Amino acid sequence: MAQNKPIPCPECDREKYYEGFCYYCKNRKLRELYEFMSVNEVQEKINNIVANIETINQLEEIYQDFRRLLAYQDIDTEEIANAAFQKRIFNPPTLYRNASEEVQNKLIALLSAPDCKEANDILNCLAVIGSEKIKEYFYELEKSTLPWRERLHATPSVYAESGGWTLDGSGKVVELNYKECYALTKEDRKDNAVKVGEALAETCSVCKCRTVNILTINGNDERLSFLGLNGTIKIPVCPNCANMCEKAIIRYQLDGESTFEIIDPYTNENYVSDREIARLAASNFVLSQTRKPVYYACGDDELSTIGGHPEWVQNCHYEKCPDCHKKMKLLSALEWSQLLDGEGVLYIEICTDCSVIAVIHQQT
Ligand SMILES: [Zn+2]
Ligand SMILES: [Zn+2]
Ligand SMILES: [Zn+2]
Known part of the structure; x- marks a missing residue:
C-alpha cells in the first residue's frame, strides 16, 4: 500500500514519506562517521582505495570513501595519486591533490605530447595540484600551440580555475580560494x-x-x-x-x-x-x-x-x-x-x- 501519511524524522521531526532518518540527518551522520574515524581507520581506508583504485569510476564504495576522506579528514593523497597514475585514472582530479613531484612530471610529460588524448582530464588534475612548477607550466601552455589545444573548450588558465587559481593576462597567479x-x-x-x-x-x-x-x-x-x-x-x-x-x-x-x-x-x-x-x-x-x-x-x-x-x-x-x-x-x-x-x-x-x-x- 502506498505510504501517503508523512513520517517525522526520528532526529529532527522533519516530515517525509519514507521510514528512517531524513536526507539532512542521514548526511550529517555520514559526515560524523568519517570525521570521528581514528588515524588507523583512515589509513586502512586509504590502503583499500589504493588497492582498488580501478573501481573508482564506478562511483561506488571506493569513490565515496575517497571524497568523504578528502572532505572530512583532509587526507594526503600522494599514495592514491601514485596508484591512480599507474592505472592512468584521472578522475576525479582531486585524486592528484598531493601528487609527488615524480607524478607531476609524468603528467606534464603526457600533456606535452602533441597527440595527448587525455589533455582535458590531465589539465584538471594539474590544476588541482597547483604547485609553483605547474603554475609556470600553465603560463607556457597558455602561449603554446600544441595540436590538442584545438580540441579543448578553454585555455589552460580557465582549467586552472577548477583548482582554485588562475593566471591574469601577464601570467601573474591569482588565487581564487582561501587556504583555510x-x-x-x-x-x-x-x-x-x-x-x-x-x-x-x-x-x-x-x-x-x-x-x-x-x-x-x-x-x-x-x-x-x-x-x-x-x-x-x-x-x-x-x-x-x-x-x-x-x-x-x-x-x-x-x-x-x-x-x-x-x-x-x-x-x-x-x-x-x-x-x-x-x-x-x-x-x-x-x-x-x-x-x-x-x-x-x-x-x-x-x-x-x-x-x-x-x-x-x-x-x-x-x-x-x-x-x-x-x-x-x-x-x-x-x-x-x-x-x-x-x-x-x-x-x-x-x-x-x-x-x-x-x-x-x-x-x-
Ligand atoms: Zn532529520
Ligand atoms: Zn577589484
Ligand atoms: Zn528583490
Missing part, C-alpha cells in the same frame, strides 16, 4: 565572528521583498584573520532576487556600511514571505570553533562555509571584479536550504583591493 576553511553551523552558543540573515528595514527596489544582511563577517576575530579584513563587513542582499537573478554587486566598507545593486533582475515578483525572513533572522549560525579541511563543503553534508573550496552546483564560476577586472576570490558558500525555502548554493566572491563583493546563486 571554517563551517557555519546552527548552534546554541554565543559567537560574534559571523552573523547570518539579519533582517533590514529596507525593502528591495526591484521586488519589494524585505532585504537582509545575508552575512556579516567580523574580520577581527582571530579565526578569520586569514581573510585579511581589518573590520566588519556586511553583505546585504534581496533574498528573493538573490534566488532569481544572475548576480548582485555589493560595495562594502570595513565599518559595516554597504550598498548593493542587482544586476539584470529576472522578475519583480516576490516569492519570499516575511515569515521566512523572520525565521532566517532568528536562526543562530555560528562559526565553527576549529578550522575544517579545505574541501569540507564537498562531502555529503550540505554545509555553509567561509573560505576553502566550494562544491559547485554547476560549473565553477569566478566573477570578474567590476572595478579592476581581476577574478574575484571565493569568500563564502551558503547552502540555500539552510537559509530559506528553496535549494542551491549562494556563492559570495570578493575583491579586497576594490572592496567589492559579487553574489551569485546556482541550482540544479
Whole structure:
C-alpha cells in the first residue's frame, strides 16, 4: 500500500514519506562517521582505495570513501595519486591533490605530447595540484600551440580555475580560494565572528521583498584573520532576487556600511514571505570553533562555509571584479536550504583591493 501519511524524522521531526532518518540527518551522520574515524581507520581506508583504485569510476564504495576522506579528514593523497597514475585514472582530479613531484612530471610529460588524448582530464588534475612548477607550466601552455589545444573548450588558465587559481593576462597567479576553511553551523552558543540573515528595514527596489544582511563577517576575530579584513563587513542582499537573478554587486566598507545593486533582475515578483525572513533572522549560525579541511563543503553534508573550496552546483564560476577586472576570490558558500525555502548554493566572491563583493546563486 502506498505510504501517503508523512513520517517525522526520528532526529529532527522533519516530515517525509519514507521510514528512517531524513536526507539532512542521514548526511550529517555520514559526515560524523568519517570525521570521528581514528588515524588507523583512515589509513586502512586509504590502503583499500589504493588497492582498488580501478573501481573508482564506478562511483561506488571506493569513490565515496575517497571524497568523504578528502572532505572530512583532509587526507594526503600522494599514495592514491601514485596508484591512480599507474592505472592512468584521472578522475576525479582531486585524486592528484598531493601528487609527488615524480607524478607531476609524468603528467606534464603526457600533456606535452602533441597527440595527448587525455589533455582535458590531465589539465584538471594539474590544476588541482597547483604547485609553483605547474603554475609556470600553465603560463607556457597558455602561449603554446600544441595540436590538442584545438580540441579543448578553454585555455589552460580557465582549467586552472577548477583548482582554485588562475593566471591574469601577464601570467601573474591569482588565487581564487582561501587556504583555510571554517563551517557555519546552527548552534546554541554565543559567537560574534559571523552573523547570518539579519533582517533590514529596507525593502528591495526591484521586488519589494524585505532585504537582509545575508552575512556579516567580523574580520577581527582571530579565526578569520586569514581573510585579511581589518573590520566588519556586511553583505546585504534581496533574498528573493538573490534566488532569481544572475548576480548582485555589493560595495562594502570595513565599518559595516554597504550598498548593493542587482544586476539584470529576472522578475519583480516576490516569492519570499516575511515569515521566512523572520525565521532566517532568528536562526543562530555560528562559526565553527576549529578550522575544517579545505574541501569540507564537498562531502555529503550540505554545509555553509567561509573560505576553502566550494562544491559547485554547476560549473565553477569566478566573477570578474567590476572595478579592476581581476577574478574575484571565493569568500563564502551558503547552502540555500539552510537559509530559506528553496535549494542551491549562494556563492559570495570578493575583491579586497576594490572592496567589492559579487553574489551569485546556482541550482540544479
Ligand atoms: Zn532529520
Ligand atoms: Zn528583490
Ligand atoms: Zn577589484
